[in-house]
Amino acid sequence: MTQVIAPAWTPMTDEERAQFDRDGFLVIRNVLNQDEIERARTAILNFREKAGVTGALHELSAVTACPELAFLLDHPVAFRYIWSLLGWNVHVYHSHIDVHPQIKEKTPDWWHWHQDGGRQNRELETDPRPRMSVKLAYWLSDVSETGRGNFTVLPGSHLTNWLPGPPSRGVPWPQPEGALQITANPGDLVVFDRRIWHARSDNYSSITRVGAFFGYTYRWLAGRDNVADLPNQPMWAGLNDVQRQLLGGVGDGDGDHLWGHYPETTPLYGELKQRGLLDASIPALIP
Numbered sequence: 001m002t003q004v005i006a007p008a009w010t011p012m013t014d015e016e017r018a019q020f021d022r023d024g025f026l027v028i029r030n031v032l033n034q035d036e037i038e039r040a041r042t043a044i045l046n047f048r049e050k051a052g053v054t055g056a057l058h059e060l061s062a063v064t065a066c067p068e069l070a071f072l073l074d075h076p077v078a079f080r081y082i083w084s085l086l087g088w089n090v091h092v093y094h095s096h097i098d099v100h101p102q103i104k105e106k107t108p109d110w111w112h113w114h115q116d117g118g119r120q121n122r123e124l125e126t127d128p129r130p131r132m133s134v135k136l137a138y139w140l141s142d143v144s145e146t147g148r149g150n151f152t153v154l155p156g157s158h159l160t161n162w163l164p165g166p167p168s169r170g171v172p173w174p175q176p177e178g179a180l181q182i183t184a185n186p187g188d189l190v191v192f193d194r195r196i197w198h199a200r201s202d203n204y205s206s207i208t209r210v211g212a213f214f215g216y217t218y219r220w221l222a223g224r225d226n227v228a229d230l231p232n233q234p235m236w237a238g239l240n241d242v243q244r245q246l247l248g249g250v251g252d253g254d255g256d257h258l259w260g261h262y263p264e265t266t267p268l269y270g271e272l273k274q275r276g277l278l279d280a281s282i283p284a285l286i287p
C-alpha cells in the first residue's frame, strides 16, 4: 500500500512501477480532497435518484451519465499513473459509476471474478496476454473495513491467463486462495492492470458503497463508452484539451490520428513535452 501526496505532472516513482509490475495494482491514499469527494459523490447519487434507481446502480460511460465527473479523467494525482504506464496516445475506453447499498438478505451465489477487456481474454494468444489497459477506481464512500462491498483482487495474478472457477457463474465456488479485499477511505484510489483477476464483493454493511471507475487504453483500440454525442453537449465547452482527447474528441475521425501519427496535435503529448516528461526509456512515451 502506498501513501502519496504528489504535485501535478510528476511521473509515478520507480518504486511504484516495480510494485505495480509485481502486484498488478497500487492503492494510493488521499488522492481526492474533501471538496472533490463531495462533488463526485453528489453527482453520482443525484444521477441515481433522477434515474429512479433505489437499489444497486452500475452505469456505464461515467462522464456521459455525470458530466460533473470530467475532472476525474485527468485528476493530477491520479492521471500520472496512466501516462506513466501507457504513454500519451490514450483515451478512456470504458468507465462506470457504481452505487451499492446494503444487501439485507444473502444473494444467490455469483462468480464475479474476471479480467477486464472482454474478448481480449479470448482473442489475444500470448501467455501472459498483454496489459492493454489500466483502470482507476476512485472511492467515494468508506470501505475502510472489509464486508462493505470492497474491491477484491488476487495480488500478482495479472500474469496468469486462467483462474480456476465454477463451471458457470451461478454455481457456488470458494473464493480464490489469497483473495484480498482492498480497504480504502473516501478519496483513495486503486490503480489496476486490467489483467489482474478481480471481483466486486457483496456489501452487507449499512454504508452504501459509491465508486467511479475509469479504464484507459491506446487510442487505436475501440472504446466501449457511449461518448459520441458529448461534443454537442454544453459541458464540452468546459473541458480542457486533454479531457477532450480522453473522451475521443481529438482529431477528425481520421484513423491516422488515433494511430498516433500526429503527436503534435495530440493534447497529452503536448502537455508532457512542454514539461520535459517524455521519458524515452518508456516506449509508450516516445513519439
Ligand SMILES: O=C(O)CCC(=O)C(=O)O
Pocket: 098, 116, 135, 149, 150, 151, 152, 198, 199, 200, 201, 213
Ligand atoms: O465494483 C467493483 O468492486 C469491481 C469493479 C470491476 O469489476 C471492474 O471495474 O472491472
